[in-house]
Amino acid sequence: MPTAAPPQATLAAPYDRVLAELATVLPAARPGTRLITDPLRTLAYGTDASFYRLIPKIVALVETEEEVVRLLRITRSHAVPVTFRAAGTSLSGQAVSDSVLVVLGDGWRGCAIGPAATTVTLQPGVIGAEANRRLAPLGRKIGPDPASIATAKIGGIAANNASGMCCGTAQNSYRTLESMRLVLADGTVLDTADPASCQDFQRSHGALLDRLAGLGARTRGDEALAGRIRDKFRIKNTTGYSLNALVDYQDPVDILQHLMIGSEGTLGFISSITLRTVPEHPHKASALLFFPDIGEACHAVALLKAAPVDAAELMDRASLRSIQDKPGMPPQIRGFGPDAAAVLVETRAESAAALDANVMAIGAVLADCVTIGDSRFTTDAKACDGFWKIRKGLFPAVGAIRQTGTTVIIEDVAFPLPRLAEATRDLQDLFVRHGYHEAIIFGHALEGNLHFVFTQAFDTQAEIDRYRRFMDDVAVLVVERYDGSLKAEHGTGRNMAPFVAMEWGPQAYGLMQEIKDIFDPDGLLNPGVILNGDPEAHLKNLKPLPPADPLVDTCIECGFCEPTCPSHRLTLSPRQRIVGRREIARLEASGDDPGRLAAIGAAYEYQGIDTCAACGLCATACPVGIETGLLIKSMRGERRGALARKAGSLVADHMEGTLGLTRSGLRLADLARRTVGHGVVQAAARALTGGHLPALPHSLPTAASFALTSDPAAGDDRPTVVYAPSCVSRTMGPAASDPQKRPLPEAVESVMRKAGFRIVYPEAADGQCCGMPLESKGLIEAADAKADAMLAALAKASDGGRHPVVMDTSPCTLRLRKRAADSGLRILDVAEFLGEFALPRLEIAKTAGPVMLHLTCSTRRMGLDGALTAVARACAETVVVPPDVGCCGFAGDKGFTTPELNAHALRHLPASVPDGCASGYSTSRTCEIGLSDTAGVPYRSIVYLVDACATAKVEQKARVAEPAF
Template sequence: MYRLVPEAVARPENESDVKDLLEYAISSGTSVTFRTAGTSLSGQTVTKGIIAEVVRGWKRHEILDNGAAIQLQPGVIGGRSNLYLQPYHRRIGPDPASIDSAMIGGIISNNSSGMVCGVKHNSYHTLRHIRFILANGNCYDTSNADDYEKFLNIEKDLCTGLLLCRKEIETNSTLKNKVRRKYSIKNTLGYSLNSFIDFNHPLDIFAHLLIGAEGTLAFISSVTLNTIPDPPYKTTGLALFNDVTAAAAAIPYLSDSGAAAVELMDAGALSTAKYLDEPPYDYRKLSPDNAALLFEYQKEDLVEIDLVEKDAKNQVLGLQGNLLQGMQRHADNRNKLWKIRKGLYPSVGAMRKAGTSFITEDLCYDYRDLPEVVNEMRIIFERWRYDDAVIFGHAKDGNLHFVGSVDLNKPSGVKSFEGLINDLVDLTAGKFQGSLKAEHGTGRNMAPFVEKEWGKDLYDIMLRVKAIADPMNILNPGVILNNDNKVHLKDLKPMPLVNSIVDLCIECGFCEHVCPSRELTLTPRQRIGISRDINLMKAAGDNSWRAVAHDMRYQSLDTCATDGLCALSCPVNINTGHFTKELRDIDHGPISKMVAGWTVHHFKFVQSAVRFFNSLLHFTAKYIGKTITSGLTRGLHRLTLGKTPLWDPDMPITVPKYDLYVLGKGKPYIYFTSCVNRVFQPGDKNESLVDVMGQIAISKGIQLLIPENIDHLCCGTPYSSKGYSAASKVMAKKTIATLYDSSNQGKIPIVVDTSPCTYQLKNLLPLLGDIHIELYQQLTFIDLIPFLEDLVRNNSNPQLQRHSILHPTCSTDKMGDIESLLALSNTCVEKTTLPIDYGCCAFAGDRGLLVPELSASATQFEADELVDCDPGSFAYSSSRTCEVGMQRATGRDYESIALLVRDYLSQDEVN
């Protein structure tokens, strides 16, 4: 919610770069703010100095002691470290809700936590070792025994200062007790003063002060965290109570009985169930006083699960609670219950007025005070007109959050924000002696109130810690400690309106880690942020917006794969790909729109032309030379300002023409083979995917019927992804009308052999008018993957002695079919590998041919992961262009998963 424009952005990629940067900062008097995922909520990752992003080059990890610990660099995503630990049934302790985006540097530096972690498993308590670089450039590592002596000898002032602070706290029982009491609940306000009473050696004290120091004391180069068990069995319940008091009465029982998570939701939070497709209760019957506890047990065996479930049911009933839906063990049912809690950000974020800011606070109390606190909070919200505010939180830890919205573009909004914060500070630091920040860090947001919560003596110690560790004040100054008591009201980020698709963006950054252009050009958040900045510049009469807009053409428009993966991770469901398509549409001139429209009506001709040129280029590559042929297409690409594709000899051979429209005998399916599969071979054999599907149909006793005018049809993606919205609508209507007729008015299901096309066909509704909507609603589309999985599910053929490497397309991910893909492969082969770093290949139809560097950048991590993977393995996917993208990245031959199924079903012939 804060906006400061940095002087420069640096990307140091190793310790030596960081040391150089710090040296420059000291010599020039410039400050450095380290940043990983930038998802912080308290304004700790913005600066007018240098932003140093420590993501590229900082992603290494090492599992230690058979999973008992893990060494991590700051750029590793928290959720990723849990995937690395999965085979050991362990995970890291800190569990912020943002764990799938937030990175280790930020998780450690904010001392982040979440639903299960509590105070016991946070970074402070699970830290085994830390390696850091001081502002003076000296590096220390607590895993190196010699560094203890070295730290004492070289950092004399720092050590003396730390020991003096320690003595002051140790010898003053009031201060010592206060520190103990304050860390008995969650607290991330100010520095981790418990280091002074938990450790003796200055290096250990300093190492733990770094946890939650928000980059103000040193740069963290790596950490080793002790891991915690990740029990395999889980059971979840949602108990409704008359009011918060009744709900709070159940918290001690649930905590004592070993519930891993106990989440409180007030009536406002519960009523957001109205935004769910399948609400787990009737939200219309809720009273304004109702409250609920969502709780989960995680156990090592089923006997324990049986016991806790039985007990929980009786106890909740005894405490006047209504266990809606009973206890749920199955992941799908548990997820339905968690959906309401996890959907609170989207619900409030998406319902707020465009242009308003999304406010979230994070406070902690003795859990026994929760009923009174919630009532008082409601009065505060009413006073400052936060009508949409909802309250929820980690009840067993007494940690409450609220989310609401306010218009910070107006002085009245800023006043209401100021009033809200003042009242919450009085309530929390004053009346209830709680924590003003439990897990989100102090930042700029609460810096003016650190002294109020900790008192003058302990605040003075914090000031001294900062002064001795960073005497030149170059490390993230103004964060945690700030002598401006209005800093939380300054530099508030304006939210200018840009486009209704993106206006609700809260700039949280959750979308960044999935974006295939993140390493090459921009992320979705940056695309939106820069668009907002352009509007601010225009409003301020600053003509430099033109230069920025010019650069945005490549940075934003040309290099967005429009795959929409960003929407999957976005708490308010923003699809920046749709925004890009709209901008591309505006960008097209009337002639190019006319040409696009013409091609819709002459699609068969276009398809034949592509087949002809692909054959011609292969021919010239063979007889004239690959380099010359590629060079020719490169020259043409340059001449047409990037409008014609770059062709390489690794493009698949043109598929033989087929004239069969009925394949196999048995239960009928319409077979919609994509335009790409009508042009290119599915593998290295001289056959078409239609041939392969025909063999599968015969083998399984089904019938595949290809619409006779298939060559005139396509799903519309080639048009919509380029922003030709009018052309894509015409194609959509043409295709739907044909499929309606061929499928006997929708009675025969339609199988699509390319996942991105299935996704497009399943989401055509916005492109259709009334008549076609009626037809469309009768149609059933099945993607190749679930279709094949269903075909082979109960097959008794032995698994092939093969190792298959899978690349799920982004559409497979969006349709929720990754489990199905895994199941399909596991049925057919003995060993399956799904790379942890799989993601969108950004080939995006022809984008990989127009901007090949995008695909190369997007696939690098997945390719790196496969470098040492069995060279004899087979690689599969479900889109020919994605297969080409992956082939280029890995040097492996990727093929359609249908080829695997064909081989599996015809083993006698193959083996």
């Protein structure tokens, strides 16, 4: 199996010398894992959420500040440009490069909360939502709240001065900055919170500080210029550099660090940042308010500006049309007129009484506004989350319905609030004039900030010219008619760089050029971004989006999927797999570069196909629900061919025998392990399988042995459940080293009987399987046939769906639920059964020691992570759910055949195991194998924990109510 990284490309000078020198700075366990030059992965990393693509010659994964320092000194000595990248959710092309792309590795996740949580110090690799998760128990959060906060990292949030729906202009990175630690273009480190560091910097870079101080003094002394800058930043503005630093501060260090905010990596590297936190009020209410037209909606927003409102999101009629069929949307939207608009409002407070007062105040403010439909506020968290989730999905919603091959573009402007309605209508007129009939407008209306989304083809010069004319007209409209911001919060990037001088004028633009020269006189940091003398820069290096497969053609390459993916940074993420597949499709269609096609295709076998866990978690983060694993399974099926499909059918038809052989193999492995040792067994297994089974975990299961016998029906008044043990739980028992020796079905039966249930098994239960092992290998037809046969047996056992079916393995539950959507069967995952039906009928004595809990991918996808956690907490005083562990990467049998995927996915797990922890729990036997090996404590089904803590309720206490199945 090809576990080595792809061969590195031969680079021309000076990149060959840079690569050689960087190899001494960035050591790697395997070649090509931290310095990447192969055609597939450089292409994959040359993609961000924008509609631009540049392919870097070298991708360097850095782990420490010292590595950044040495990298900058090496690249500077060879005059080679460098671009820094965090999560790559940038929308304006500021995170791509055709030179050296520097990507944050795992070593940038530090988070230190200050006294009383009034400040938080974050390294640039911390995801924004993770910072908020850590602050939440203390009632605080960071100010910036971009829609991409679940993916975007602090480095990018600060470097773009990202804001979002609730932070306005008062709580963005610029306004909440306390201090930062940064690396300048020459490799010098400055910690603005450390007086000694500042003194050292004064001695080494006094001339730079003097230039900044002089620039500030000169700007503040020009009343017209200073006033112009202050006016420009009264509304959201990320066009160009943060010139407000020159008028807001006099200390050159303060000017320097505030200029870094919004500089998009063109002035230096932020290696740590301390932000002042803001309150996260526990009580919230939201309302989706509808108005007859955009004018009335904007009138309402102007009134709300002075009300206790934390967010007001404007949506035009086209926006509403794109989401009106989404779950949770009021059905009345469909009947609204062609000019209707909406404002999604949120208010927050420290107490329920204060929240009620806010809602009343807002109602009074809006009393004279004309609304249509229901205008009530709700405090229901699920309803509120649904509203905001749909609002955040407006951008990709357009992308998902675009014509294949076109690009979805989002622009981001701001207008003075009193003229918002007029400006919105003018934008709508521009759409009509240029033929963008699918365009929608929405945005953070309290700040006059509008986003508009449209689709654009770049495959002909005529289409590029149409985009050029449209953007020219947008610039004239925003700048000359309304004196607004061409970029309000998404950053200048490449997309608006040619228009910065137009917005700011020659004098202010000259300040920006001086700033760039002070920080980066050689112009090597992210060239072409923010300042770009090419008036057509926004029309070059446009990203192709050729059709690749209907399963993924709606992908807009936003990258929201990446934090969920267990193979991200080992090989490829879902976004990168789609990028690679699109390039293969493009090359196949064009036929113009067979060598590149062969190289990318060969690398994709391992990078794209073999190391994909196909766990489906990417679909939970994807705004349009793309499950990249379905594409990979399809490709696996194509790769295997007809012979493999026949073999899959044979296995499906003889499942009982196949499982018997597996049990025999486990018995032999256990015997050999006890006789000659684990190492000898592993070497033998590797030799016998030709290297296809490179790893036998120390926690290898023993063979399970258990008789599946239904309870008799006669004279039994207990509620009936159909128990469908998975083929894995029927085959794999606990590991030999696990103190627990009983097979899972025995533990499930024990809990069911304690809770007073009658157990029924389906016919021929030993041969039943949901088909998951076959599906994961791309043998979809055989997998579905096996699932259908199992569903037929379950329908009979459940008396046509009268009795619920309980499954003990979450991946199997999910697969059968999807296959049985219209069958009338109620299929319960073990977490549901335990929490809703078993625990209320049991006496529980909590265990005192801490326990680990792993939430499987399937559990999360079914929305049962909360249910499983509640079961664990009902049985243990302390439950640890590691925040840095998602999919375990064992992926059925991938833990045996591709162990590096499991190791990579669980690399953060050991640090989360608390002292005194003796066990972990989950709901998938194969996941538990890898978890046990990595954590150093045995993982087993959550059923074992419940069984250990539970006793039957005493009969004479009270008759336990019948479960409401």
